[in-house]
Amino acid sequence: MFDADGVMVRPWRVIASETAFRDRWLTVRSDTCVTSDGVEVSPYHVIEYPDWVNVVALTRNGARLILVREYRHGRGEVLSGLVSGTLEPSDGDDLAAAAETAARRELQEETGYVGGRFVRILDSYPNPANHSNRVSSFLAFDVEPSPARALDPTESIEILFDDLDATLLQLRDGDLRMQAMHVAALWSAAARIMADDSLPPSAQALRKKLRRVFA
Helix, strand or coil: CCCCCCCCCCCCEEEEEEEEEECCCCEEEEEEEECCCCCEEEEEEEEECCCEEEEEEEEHHHCCEEEEEEEECCCCEEEEECEEEECCHHHCCCHHHHHHHHHHHHHHHHHCEECCEEEEEEEECCCCCCECCCEEEEEEEEEEECCCCCCCCCCCCEEEEECHHHHHHHHHCCCCCCCHHHHHHHHHHHHHHHHCCCCCHHHHHHHHHHHHHHC
16 A cells, blocks of 8 residues: 555664674674554564675686685585675775775685776675675676785685686576576676677677577
């Protein structure tokens, strides 16, 4: 039912809130809410994560897509995916600039690749029903290797190289599984490459390969 202003859906009101758990990685917040129809919802648990970044990184001339392969304990599996990570306080206060800084930092730390042109392609919410964070995805062209790789002590990451179109075909055909936001970033990267004439010349060359994905 629409209200007097013609609006059907309105936000809930939070009438009480407490922190159920907090550490360096996440906070679990338990809210008492009242819907716009006056129905109480309690407790409603919200997980507060830092904002994330993903990087669809392409080597010089769009030659290869950089993927990383590592153990993911939630699934108990070793999986392939994109370079990704969280924003850190040292990345800055301006969200747009901090996201690119974090993306460049994560790419260097996980793979050693640096430089290139970064294009922001997607801002999305991993699970807005009960996660508070946002993920920003970047398409990076012409990144180059350096000796500056710096893994955390708990990280064991294998660097993989593939063709962007081949990875998308595996996703399309159900032959590859990866984190959902990585999948969204890869398809957004392909869409941007197909549509944006302002991208580097290497992107134009990739269009011919990508046509077979969309055929």
